[in-house]
Structures are given as structure tokens and as C-alpha cells.
Amino acid sequence: MAFPPVREELRGLEPYGAPQLDVPVQLNVNENPYAPSDAVVADVAEAVAGATRTLNRYPDREFLELRTALAAYLGHGVRAEQVWAANGSNEVMLQLLQAFGGPGRTALSFAPTYSMYPEYARDSNTEWVAGRREEDFALDLDAARALVEGRRPSVVLLPSPNNPTGTALPPEAVSMLCEAVGDDGIVVVDEAYGEFRRAGTPSALELLPTHRNLVVSRTMSKAFALAGARLGYLAADPAICDAIRVVRLPYHLSAVTQAVALTALRHAPELLGNVDLLRQERDRTVAWLRAQGLQVAESDANFCLFGTYPDRHAVWQGLLDRGVLVRETGPEGWLRVSIGTPEEMTAFQHALTSVTEEGVR
Ligand SMILES: Cc1ncc(COP(=O)(O)O)c(C=O)c1O
Incomplete structure (x- = not known):
């Protein structure tokens, strides 16, 4: 060989x-x-110094303080046990594929879309299926439903706004796909760019109470101006978070990352x-x-x-x-x-x- x-x-x-x-x-x-800003730099430096004093110990594996702060930031009644985080939303979504994809299972999205999605599928031995978007990069809802009903995916990845086109999804599309997938799979609405939506485009967070198979993924890399810190997170049913806890590596979120993200959240109005x-x-x-x-x-x-x-x-x-x-x-x-x-x-x-x-x- x-x-x-x-x-x-x-x-x-x-x-x-x-x-x-x-x-x-x-x-x-x-x-x-x-x-x-200098004020944020100073506060982050102080928080990192604080975390450094206990770097001989492993970090809080469940990062409860950070999950609570992320839940408060998201609003919409989201609770800490509905929040999960990792080193960038790329890692969050790979963990989702590790828990919900795998051999004999299918992940599905609609091209053109984020080019990492097929890589999460490949790396987790999940079959990859890509439907097509329309000329204007919107979804043809009837065709999307037919594809989901035909392929029965375990994971549907729906970026909103989509990368690289910028297209946001209407809430009816998210609801329809959550219903079409049913309890056989999860629907991940990847809102990496959610904060940049134009007025009148709602977040899928509003739909969380209605669909228990819905996952809304977010990141601090874009609107929060924190790409270098590597912090992505999601909101979902607590049972979905518990399933990810089974596949995550122990202590995957370093004490330094937790300290930086918590400090950034305290400065949310300025960073945003x-x-x-x-x-x-x-x-x-x-x-x-x-x-x-x-x-x-x-x-x-x-x-x-x-x-x-x-x-x-x-x-x-x-x-x-x-x-x-x-x-x-x-x-x-x-x-x-x-x-x-x-x-x-x-x-x-x-x-x-x-x-x-x-x-x-
Ligand atoms: C649609 C989409 N999702 C997720 C990500 C991952 O971002 P991060 O891992 O920095 O959170 C990106 C990055 O460009 C993206 O475009």
C-alpha cells in the first residue's frame, strides 16, 4: 500500500x-x-490571565457558565441545557454528523452551498446528497420536500443566510423541512451569518419550541468579530445536546477559550x-x-x-x-x-x- x-x-x-x-x-x-477595541483587549487579557492561574487543571467539561451566557444572548426563551458549543461552528456541525450521521445514514443540503458540508459527511462516513437551488439560489420547496421524502436524511444542513450566495430561508421552508424529516433526522439551520439578516427576515430560533428536531447553529466568528477565538455554538432540544456530549472529546473547549468567549459576551453590544x-x-x-x-x-x-x-x-x-x-x-x-x-x-x-x-x- x-x-x-x-x-x-x-x-x-x-x-x-x-x-x-x-x-x-x-x-x-x-x-x-x-x-x-482597547477596552475589549484589556478585559480579554485580564480574563485570560485569570484562566491561566488554573491551567494545571482541566477546564469545566460542561462549560455551564458559558452555556448560560450564550443562552441569555440568544434570548427566545433558550435555556442553558439547550446550548452546546465547540471550537468554531465547523466543529459543532462535525460533532452533529458524528452523533447523527454515520455509515448507512445520509446528510443532505442544497447546492451551491458551504463547501465544508460534504467534508463533514465524508469524515463521518455519512452518505452525501446535494439537491439544487433555483436560478436565484432560493429553494424550490416542492422539490426540496420530494428529495427529503425520497432520501430520508438523518441530517439536513440548511445555511441561512447561505454561503456563498447570501440567500436567507423563509421560516415556512424550515418548518416544512422539519416536518418532512420528522423524528428520523435533524434539521440544522446554520445561522453563521444570522446577525447580518435584513430587517423582516426572522431567525429560526423562533421555531425551536415548535420542532424538536430543529438545531440552530451560530458562531462568534462573524458578527462578533471573534474568528480567531474559535467559538461556535448551537441551540436545540436538550436531548440533542446530550447526544453530542457522547461523541465530543473530553475537555474540548479550553479554559482560555471559555474565558475569552465569556468576556466577549459581556461586551456583546460593542462587538456587535x-x-x-x-x-x-x-x-x-x-x-x-x-x-x-x-x-x-x-x-x-x-x-x-x-x-x-x-x-x-x-x-x-x-x-x-x-x-x-x-x-x-x-x-x-x-x-x-x-x-x-x-x-x-x-x-x-x-x-x-x-x-x-x-x-x-
Ligand atoms: C455557512 C458557514 N457555516 C459555518 C462556518 C464556520 O465558521 P466557524 O467555524 O468559524 O464558526 C462558516 C465559515 O465561513 C460558514 O460560512
Whole structure:
């Protein structure tokens, strides 16, 4: 056997991840461009120092204080025993696949969607099924129901807003899919970008009391501007949290991570303070791109998908040559740009204008 003797289905694969390039304007991984203030830095440093005093001990395995604080942040009557957290929502969702997927079981979503989903399925030996979204990236509800009824998935992954398109799901779609799946599976509404929704788009948290198979996943990486801390979490029926506790590694959430996340939650109003700015900047960016004659998907997130280009790689490269990094992802011909500061978005507009003027399309 060829060395290393890795699982057959992993042989020759590259790890997932966008290029981490050191360029002046980084708009490629949907981060929040606003760094924490000096006041937040000082409080986090103090909390980490406090946690350091007991680093000879393992952390609280059940992280009850953090679960209580996350439940309070979520509101909607969510209780601590309905909350679970891990190192980023990627880990939360992998744990869900470990507990609810597995050999002989199926995970299902609708493409184009977040490219890590098939990897959670592959890594947990779960069969992967992807239905198609419509032209405008919305779900065709009848087709979605038919696919769920035909494939009987154990896990349905529904990002809202969707990455890379920015499309939010109406609550009727979530309810319909929860009912179609029934007690045979769980429906995970991945609200990684939930805080950036436009007014009038409700959170799936409202539906938790109605559907016991519903899981709402969130992260502190985006709106909270805390991607480097790695904290993702979910709200669900306590029985679902208990099932994850069986597969999680002991002490998976370090004392330092717990201290940082708790401190960040105390500063929630400040850390979330730029969400409105980012929403406005997104709407301005969408309008500007449309004014250039481009197609732009409706976005409820902190990024937008635009195109289409016969040679999107050439446009991506042209932007990079001008110091602006966007993401070459999604359906053929489209590019995704994360929303940065007004200065960064001006730099993006100048770079794209210059690339287009050179005739690159
Ligand atoms: C739709 C979606 N879900 C989940 C994540 C994972 O984020 P994290 O692991 O940082 O919480 C991302 C990250 O980009 C995402 O786009």
C-alpha cells in the first residue's frame, strides 16, 4: 500500500481552505474587518490571565457558565441545557454528523452551498446528497420536500443566510423541512451569518419550541468579530445536546477559550456594534455592483456573490494584482466578496473598475 496508509477516500486530497495571502485588502473569508477595541483587549487579557492561574487543571467539561451566557444572548426563551458549543461552528456541525450521521445514514443540503458540508459527511462516513437551488439560489420547496421524502436524511444542513450566495430561508421552508424529516433526522439551520439578516427576515430560533428536531447553529466568528477565538455554538432540544456530549472529546473547549468567549459576551453590544455599518456597506456594494451591469445575488450576509465572468479566475487574479483578495467560489463564473470597511470597499471598487477597463472579464 502507498505511504501514508491513509483511508482510500482521503488519498491525494488537499485540505480545505482559502489561500491565506498577505495582501492589503483581505475580503475572502467573510471575517469582520473591525478589530476589538482597547477596552475589549484589556478585559480579554485580564480574563485570560485569570484562566491561566488554573491551567494545571482541566477546564469545566460542561462549560455551564458559558452555556448560560450564550443562552441569555440568544434570548427566545433558550435555556442553558439547550446550548452546546465547540471550537468554531465547523466543529459543532462535525460533532452533529458524528452523533447523527454515520455509515448507512445520509446528510443532505442544497447546492451551491458551504463547501465544508460534504467534508463533514465524508469524515463521518455519512452518505452525501446535494439537491439544487433555483436560478436565484432560493429553494424550490416542492422539490426540496420530494428529495427529503425520497432520501430520508438523518441530517439536513440548511445555511441561512447561505454561503456563498447570501440567500436567507423563509421560516415556512424550515418548518416544512422539519416536518418532512420528522423524528428520523435533524434539521440544522446554520445561522453563521444570522446577525447580518435584513430587517423582516426572522431567525429560526423562533421555531425551536415548535420542532424538536430543529438545531440552530451560530458562531462568534462573524458578527462578533471573534474568528480567531474559535467559538461556535448551537441551540436545540436538550436531548440533542446530550447526544453530542457522547461523541465530543473530553475537555474540548479550553479554559482560555471559555474565558475569552465569556468576556466577549459581556461586551456583546460593542462587538456587535458594527453589524449595522456592515449591513449598510453590503447594500451599497450590491447597488454599486449592479450599477456596473453585473449580476448580484440577494444577500442577507456580510458578503455578496457577483458575476458572471467568462474567466472569473482572470478577474480574481487582476484584483489580487491590485492588492485586493476576494474568493473564487460558488457556481462557475461568480466571485464572492466579503464586506470590509468603507475604505476597503472603495479599494475593491477601484480595483474592479481597473480590471474591467483592462478588458478582463
Ligand atoms: C455557512 C458557514 N457555516 C459555518 C462556518 C464556520 O465558521 P466557524 O467555524 O468559524 O464558526 C462558516 C465559515 O465561513 C460558514 O460560512
